[in-house]
Amino acid sequence: MRVTRRGFLQVLGGTATGAALIKQRLVKAEDAGQDLNKWATPEEVVVPSICQQCPGGCGLLVRTLDGEVAGISGNPLHPINRGTLCPKAFGGLQLLYDSNRLKGPLARDGERGRFRPVEWDEALSMVTARLSDLRAKALAHTVAILGGQYRGYRDTLWKRFAQAYGTPNYIRVRCLPPEKPALAHRLMQGVTTPLGYDLGEAQFILSFGAGLLEAWLGPVHASQAFARLRRSEERPRGRFVQVDPRRSPTAIKADRWVPIVPGTDGILALGIANALIREGLHDKEFVEEHTFGFEDWRDQRGEPHEGFKDLVLREYGLLTVSAATGVPVKTILEIARDLGTIKPALIIGERGPAYGPDDLHTRMAIHSLNALVGSIGVRGGLLIQGDLPLAPLSPVKQDEGAQRGLGQARIDGAGRGEYLLASDAPQVLAERILSANPYPINALFLFATNPLANHPTKAELARAFDRVPFIVSFSPFLDESSSMADLILPDHTYLERWQDDQVTHLAGFTCFSLARPAATPLHQTRNTADVVLQLAKALGGSIAQSLRWEKFDDLLRAGARGLYEARRGYVVSPYAEESLRKILERQGYWIPEFKSFDDFWEALGKRGAWWDPTVLPVSREALHTTPSRKFEFYSTGLKRLVDEAVKREGKTGSFVRALGGQDRGDLLFLPAVAVPSAQEPGEFPLRLNTYRLMSRPTGGGKNQPWLLEQPAVHVRMTWERWVEIHPKTAAGLGVKDEEWVWVESAKGRIRLRAKLYAGTRPDVVHIPLFGGEGPSANDLIANEVDPFRGFGLLNTTRVRIRKA
Amino acid sequence: MALWGMVIDLDRCTGCQACVMACKAENNVPAVGAGEAVRGRIISWMQVLTEEEEGHPGEIKRFMPRPCLHCDDPPCTKVCPVYATYRNPEGIVTQIYARCIGCRFCMAACPYNAKYFNWRRYQKEAPGQNPDVSVRPKGVVEKCTFCHHRLQKARDRARVEGRELAPGEYITACAEACPARAIVFGDLSDPGSDVARLARSPRAFRLQEELGTKPKVIYLTEGEGHGRA
Incomplete structure (x- = not known):
């Protein structure tokens, strides 16, 4: 902008008491006149990024003026949020510019909680020295890495680091792993990726306590789907029923709010199943052709087993269910009739915290409704997720030290005994560290997690942290956990770093988001992913060979090459182009948009994401990868796991006990939830x-x-x-x-x-x-x-x- | 001459408050802090109100996002002694901070409580702010401007490129952010625009129509039906 002296004076006269924001500073107009350079229009650059405020992974556009962030908006090309955002996204501005962020690495100075600033080189050599020392003493497995809520290549990197270094203890502390399928879905459908919910195409949604419009997987995506359910050009207004003890915002927006006794969701689901079967409203064709265990059956040895139908009709009569759940019989019947008559219907029963003591069978009971109404593998129902065609990484090189370490049991016991089916068991971590069972922990890494702030076991964890001689935190803040650390190596916030996100949940399509730094780092912080690579390099040997990338973006680039070479999917593009590509691809034409990988990478960085919407496997067979190739009301997968556990540990083994004991018989493998006996209010009513x-x-x-x-x-x-x-x-x-x-x-x-x-x-x-x-x-x-x-x-x- | 207006579909709205936050970020509306908040001094140009079931206090029936309604016959402008708030030719009720003397007559006159007073200098010198909007000192009234600065920018861009302002080129930050696309913004005087089409919907109503303020923010009620209108 050119400013003449005359024009400038006129401006000055008009706004004598006015003020302006110039280059992010509040200045009085008169003062601004001192330096005309300040009036120069700053260079405006818009950089795509990824919101990391929740696991939703929405695409952002960050507006920068001369490298300073001046606003956030949704990326209109990004398929997860299509240019819209939720309120959390805007908080990212305040996260970035928080004055309490750490300005650089800190090392413990005397007792815990006191710190002195250190240089990065010194800090890194302290970590390297400790890690080499533990490895030399054959104690690599006593290093534990706690990771919070993140996905994609940062997870890959930590996993590789743990495997190359030689510790089985890479433990994720989070109530919801959005990139993994719910256990009930794994056992009943055999899926290995999370199911996609085709919310946008459903005509009836029954949600068991999922905070669909508040905090469920991707709130923006879910809100968009909800809006489509309510008002779209091509079909009548869809119905939505929310089962929840609380009239949450989601319940307020529902056509019907069904208040329920907490923890009895599974019983209600079975009551609805009872009504569906009794009234003949279930999808008989689907049940007959694509499910196993609905009718009574005989196994190979000729022994009879009770089917789901008889179980539900016998045990979950509407009066019993109504008494246990507090839901009137009339309501149960009406929900069942809606479910049986409005197609496509979708039943959601997935959320972070458990439903109650028998969470697995509750979720199985809820999921069985999807099979009863035949909403599996159809539009507007449950879809299976595709995998991202990322370039495979070379296998991790493991030397003798790594192999020895990985041979040890995990400190949290996940994957064994009673936690056989859990990938992580952070809940028992404190107790295991305190009792040094099976071994003491000598070093602890905290990445993107602050368990001492609000974990249910935070008091025990604080005591456990006292026992750990060396704690490294990567938190950008001095929080409850990082203040207990011996070393803090502050990470960038998400607007300052290279990162990816591989959110594949909800809609069924696969999507890879890429963000390059939008803001120049404000402080002496470093992307933790880069720090991990630096540590690996310093540790040398097979560790350095397994993590041979110079910088994190090299790794991202290497992985993205797979997307380029997959000959499907495309870098997100404006809607008109996207529609054309979809039409062509459905007819079998896939046209490469880029001449070289460099062009592809460049476009990915500028537009923010790659996705593949065309391979939605809307087919019933694709979903059933169970041993019977069918949806299993009776989970043969769980039966096999239990049989193996019995063989290994005996009938009173910890896994069988955790499941509720073998005396439950077939009920263990069916979606059967015990009706709780009436409880006296007692001391805590x-x-x-x-x-x-x-x-x-x-x-x-x-x-x-x-x-x-x-x-x-x-x-x-x-x-x-x-x-x-x-x-x-x-x-x-x-x-x-x-x-x-x-x-x-x-x-x-x-x-x-x-x-x-x-x-x-x-x-x-x-x-x-x-x-x-x-x-x-x-x-x-x-x-x-x-x-x-x-x-x-x-x-x-x-x-x-x-x-x- | 355009007549800028907004339609808010309450059937689509989920009460998520993305509009509220998008507005705060766009217009540099700071958090006033816990101490000021208990005195009722939170500034929220866009605010999500709730409506309760009649006869069932506490049972919320619906959410209702409320920006300034940019009345075509605004009560607030008539009481302003210094012409700090006025209806501009395109229907936007604007607020000129440098003229405002802080008498708050307009706040008393507004039946929708859409105006807010700066009891202190809440806006701090902090990075991350939008340089396109005016700074509000202590002692002035502020409110939703329909992101008027976006219109200026869009118009400048169109002028430089030697063309007319295209429909959809100027929308407010709340409409842009709304995940449910419940907020539709545009030119009410263009009968073909989405906003004008929706404003003619049988579901359309205006807040406190009986006052004769002729708001240009039009709500669509919930209910059965087919299609977006």
Whole structure:
């Protein structure tokens, strides 16, 4: 912009008291006049990036002015969010510019919690020295790496590092692994990738407590699908039913909110199955041709087994189900009739925290409804995910030290014994480290996780951390966990680094997102992925050979070559071009867009993602990769696992015990959920339910004032923490709105403000998971482990409330 | 002359508040802090209101995002003694901070509580802000401007390229962010535009129509039916 002196003076006269934002600084207009250079139009560059505030992985466009970030918007080309965003995305600006970010590496100075700044070289040599030393002493397996919620090549990198170095202890601490299939889906359908939910094409959605419109997998994608369900040009308004103890925002938007006794979702599902079968509304053709275990059957030895149908008709009568779940018989019947008559229907029963003590069978029961209505492998139903055709990496080189280390059992016991089916069991980590069972941990790496802030076992973990002689944290902040570390090697925030995301959930298509740094790093921080490569190089030998990339973006580039060479899919493009490509590809024409890999890579960086929407396997056979090639009401996969475990450990082995004992017989392999006997209210008369707010990012977002101030509209609360109590319950306790109360459980008590909220069952109180400092619902939750997910049972705790 | 307006489909809206945050980021609306928040001083040009079931207090029936409704007959402009707020020829009710004397008459006059007062200088010198919007000092009233600066930019771009402003070239930050695409923004005077078409829907209603303010933010109610309108 050219500014003449005359024009400038006119501007000055017009806004004598005005001020302006110039190059990110608030300046009075008069002062700005001092230096005309400041008026020069900054260079505006828009850089695609990936939101990392939740596992949704939405595409971003970051607006930068002379290298400084000046705004975030959705990437209109990105297939996951199509240019739209959720409120969390904007908090990324405050995360990036948080004044409390660490400015560089810190080393422990004397006692834990005191730090001195160090140079990167010194810090890295400290880690290298420790790691080489442990390896030399044949103690490589006593190094544990805790990873939080992230996906893609950062996961690959840590996995490779652990394998090359020689530790089995790469443990993920998170309640939801979005890149893995739910166990119930694995056992009943044999899938190895998560199922896709074709929400956008469904005409009826029945959700068992999934926070579809708040915090379920990808909230933006789900909201878009919901909007399509409600209002689209080509079809009538779809129906949506939400089963939830709480009238959540999702339940408010539903056509019907079904309040339920917490933990009885599986029983309700079986009640609905009963009604479907009794009224003949199930998809008989699908059940007959594509399922196993529906009717009674005989095994190879000729022994009779009860089928799903007889079990459901015998055990889950509507009166029994209604009494257990608190859902009226009429409602159950109406849901069943909707399910049986509106096509395509989709039943969702997947969420982070467990449904109750028998989480596996609950999820199996819910999933069996999808089979009953034949919504598997059809449009508007459940789809299978394709794999990304990323270039395979060379096998990890393992020397003798690595092999010795990897031969050891994992510290958390995942993959063995009672945790046979869990890929990680962070819930028992504290106890195992404290008892040095099976060995003490000598070094701990914390990446993208802050377990001491709000993990249910945080008190035990804090004691366990005391026992670990060497802790390295990669947190960009001095948080509860990193302040216990011996060394902090701060990571960039996501707008400053190279990264990828491989979110493949929800819609069925595969998608690879790529982000190059949008902002120049503000501080002396380093991309942890680069640091891992540097460590590997310094450790040398087979470790360096296994991680031979110079920089993380070299690895990303190497992987993306597979996408280029796959001869399918394409770099995201404007809608018109995309439609044309889809039409052509469906007819068997695939036209390469790029002449060379360099062009492809360049375009990927500029547009932000590669995807392949055309190979959606909308076919029934593709879904059933179980031993019987059918959907299994009776899971032969689980039967085989149990039989093997019995052979290995005997009938009282830990895995069989974790499943509930062999005396359950066939019920172990069927979606059978025990109807709980009526309980006396006792000392703790209320049930505690925790939930995630739409506006809380991974990690809690305590450094993002916008999100903290954003009110939870259903209770009109901002900043402060609260517990939701039904007005009737509150009246009985003499508690008024906004009064302080103690919420007490057998484990502990926390002080919160009471919010009277009529949208709940009167015997349940609800506390959102806030994250960060302050009283947390997790301080009340007993450390009970779900053996199949290795994670805590977060919704089984009973509490009482007293006025504070 | 264009007549800028907005349609908000309450059947699509999920109450997620992406619009609220997109607005804050676009217009440099800072968080006021916990202490100011309890005094009711949160500034939120776009705000998600809730409506309760009649006779069932506390049972929320629906969410209702509320920006400034940019009334065609705005009560706020008539009471402004200094012409700091006025309806511009394209129907946008604008606010000129340098003229505002902080009397807050307009806040009292607005039936929708869409105006906010800067009790302190909330906006700090901080990176990550949008340089396209005006700075608000302490003691002035502010509100939704339909992201007026985006119109200026879009118009400048069109002028440089020697063409007319294309439909869809200027939309507000809230409409851009809305994941459910519940917010549709555009020119109400163009009968072929999406926003004008939706505004004619049988589901359309305006907030407190009886006051005669003629809001240009039009809501679509929930209900059975077919198609987007």
